[in-house]
Amino acid sequence: MSTRISSILLFPAADSRLTCCCGIPLLVLVQTLCAVSIVASRQRRSFSRKGYHTVASFPESAMEQASGSQGANASDGAVPGWVEQQALDYTAATGGDGAQTWDGNAPIYEWNDDYGDIGPKFPQVEMDLFGDPDTRNDRTGLDFSKIDQIDVQQEGPVKINPIWSFKDAGLHPVLLENVQLSGYDNPTPIQKYTIPSMLQGYDVIGIAQTGSGKTAAYLIPILSHLMGKAKKLAAPRPNPATFVQNRDEVVAEPLVLIIVPTRELAVQIFNEARRFCYRSMLRPGVAYGGAPVMDQIRLLGRGCDILVGTPGRLVDFISRPNVLTLRRLRYMIVDEADEMLESDWDEEIRQIITGGEQDEGNIKYGLFSATFPKVARDLAKDHLSASHVRFRVGRAGSTTENIRQIIIQAERDEKRQVLVRLLEDMHGVRTIIFANSRQAVDDLDDFLYNLKLPVTSMHSDRTQQEREAALRSFRSGKAPVLIATGVMARGIDVRNVMHVINYDLPSMDHGGIEEYTHRIGRTGRIGHRGVATSLYSDRDEPIASVLTRTLLETKQDVPDFLQMYVPEGTAADKPKFETESDFDPNDLGTAAELGGFGGDSPGEGTGGGDAWGGGGGDATGGDDGWRACLAADNGDTWGGSPAAATPGW
Incomplete structure (x- = not known):
């Protein structure tokens, strides 16, 4: 039975005395069918739709294909390139114990007190954490030519020499091996500068394009620093055996707190921490809304060294002294800082930073984002050390040339037809479709599902269980088309997303060009190439000017209907943006006080005060063996003066 009964609802208002041929009152019949329709729709949405084939080609012209494709018609049945839809019950157990599990309950490496300094390898655990050895290196893309050309500017009291390979960074050997197992071969620009900076003990502000590897940029140096000191710094915890x-539960006393705006991003960073902590005694945990509170409390009760969380759940747990305390905290990271502070979380963020028993003078801070508005600068001014360093990779809020941006003119009544053409012509590739409202997401979900496309969807009205199941289905390729609102636009890193479609362009009142940047940044991540197609209508005129400048900045083709917004003369070569969400000398000190901006200059790798092993380059502060370095560490060096920096530049 179809979930659509609009034809029935066209009947005149039914009087309770009217009956159908079966003798059932017509009003009762209509009400029953409506109820069945709603239930069927909800049940249909509680299943993911499977189907995925990989194709690695890009269309010659998405505009040409959208207007005159030779592809199959989606309405003719199963579309070539998509496997036939298969149902997956969102409410089914995902674990092996028959009970519903959540992404935040994913297993971690269980440390045994008998392991010594480094835990043994377990092949099955490695497979679960890092995936098939034959495909691990697919994590990062091969097109680093444009990424390495991006200008990196730094500001601060010292000049940080970048690292040029992970081997030159002076990382703890276990972490270096985990980085390699994770498929990271080359550091991205933000990683080249952030890793040595944090190893040297500086507070860091990192402004980099979405998809540039900011998460690994701060996790790698923090975990490298802590791996050799965990036994000394970590709180007591029960023996898993x-x-x-x-x-035997304990109060969670994390050494690292990472604050993120969305539940999905929290789980993603938690999973990255699970990989990087492999074979160490560092224990990651996660706390986010929508999942059962008691499940998370029980997991924290087994000990937690690295805690990733969303503001609301963190404030809740901090208010429970028998659950969580920040008195041992050594690192605090605010990821996607602009989103956190410009949304409704400003009060919660400041409560977390100042109200959790932590010793602020003993904490290293990091703020990471794709933009840096004034509200984020104010937070930095209040809490970061005066000697902090700042890095800007490209223009704040910019996107990358690895993403091919295509704008198609389509009015509201034409959008669905164009969307189907786009999906037909790039059939089989993992695709995210963005719409501006939850109702639009639901409507598109129904529309594409009825065309037999393997689609799933998520937005903020879905339960956390449904959101996790949808994202899990999308990651695995069971439902390679995901429709979402902006809940997916921040930081989510799904491998091999080759196409992003803005069914609705973001409005200037709700994110504007910065939201556009975050959306299209779901493709073209960490060296990969991608395609972003946006459907433009007359109602999108407010964003037209800045959208055109974004196309020019990244050397994209500007369609005829946007040519009127192209600046005249040489201004088209270097388009200016009216509002640069960027550093403001009046907020954080003058350039003369902090040191001017510098470019990306070659230099010796600088490992900083926690260099493990010799490595390559000039890894300072370490020894030839990480055990010797650990033995020589006579105390907690938090807040010490970094010795490897170059002063007075």
Whole structure:
């Protein structure tokens, strides 16, 4: 039975005395069918739709294909390139114990007190964490030519020499191996500068394009620093071998707190921490809304060294002294800082930073984002050290040339037809479709599903269980077309997303060009190439000017209907943006006080005060063996003066 009964609802208002041929009152019949329709729709949305074939080609012209494709008609049945839809119950158990599990409950490497300094390898755990050895290196793309050409500007009291390979960074050997297992071969620009800066003990502000590897940029140096000191710094915890539930729980006392705006991003960073902590005694945890509170409390009760969380759940747990305390905290990271501070979380963020028993003078801070508005600068001014360093990779809020941007003119009544053509012509590739409202997401989900496309969807009205199941289905390729609102636009890193479609362009009142940047940044991540197609209508005129400048900045073709917004003369070569969300000398000190901007200059790799092993380049502060370095560490060096920096530049 179809979930659509609009033809029935066209009947005149039914009087309770009217009956159908079966003798059932017509009003009752209509009400029953409506109820069945709603239930069927909800049940249909509670299943993911499968189907995925990989194709690595890009269309010669998406505009030409959208207007005159030779592809199959989606309405003719299963579309070539898409496997036939298969149902997956969102509410089914995802674990092996028969109980519903959540992404935040994913297993971690369980440390045994008998392991010594480094834990043994477990092949099955490696497979679960890092994937098939034959495909691990697919994590990062091959097109680093344009990424390496991006200008990196730095500001601060010292000049940081970048690293040019992970081997030259002076990382703890276990972490270096985990980085390699994760498929990271070459550091991205933000990683080249952030890793040595944090190893040297500086507070860091990192402004980089979405998809540039900011998460690894701060996790790698933090975990490298802590791996050799975990036994000294970490709180007592129960032994997993003898642990008894409801008897041996402890209060979670993390060394690292990472604050993020969305639940999905929290789970993603937690998973990255799981990989990087492999074979170490560092224990990651995650706290986010929508998932069962008691499940998360039980997991934290087993100990937690690296905690990733969303503001609301963190404030809740901090208010429970028997669950969480920040008195041992050594690092605090605010990821996607602009989104966190310009949304409704400003009060919660400041409560977390100042109200959790932590010793602020003993904490290193990091703020990372794609933009840097004044509200973020104010937070930095209040909490970061005066000697902090700042890095800007490209223009704040810019996107990358690895993403091919295509703008198609389509009015509201034409959009669905164009969308189907786009999906037909790039069939089989993992695709994200963005719409501006939850209702639009639901409507598109129904529309594409009825065309037999393997589609799933998510937005803020879905339960956390449904959101996690949808994202899990999309990651695995069971439902390679995902429709979403802006909940997906921030930081989510799904491998091999080759096409992003803006069914609705973001409005200037709700994110504007910065939201556009975050959306299209779901493709073309960390060296990969991608395509972003946007459907433009007359109602998108407010964003037209800045959208055109964005196309020019990244050397994209400007369609005829946007030519009127192209600046005249040489201004088209270097388009100016009216509002640069960027550093303001009046907020954070003058350039003369902090040191001027510098470019990306070659230099020796600088490992900083926690260099493990010799490595390559000039890894300072370490020794030839990481055990010797650990033995020589006579105390907690938090807040010490970094020795490897170059002063007075």
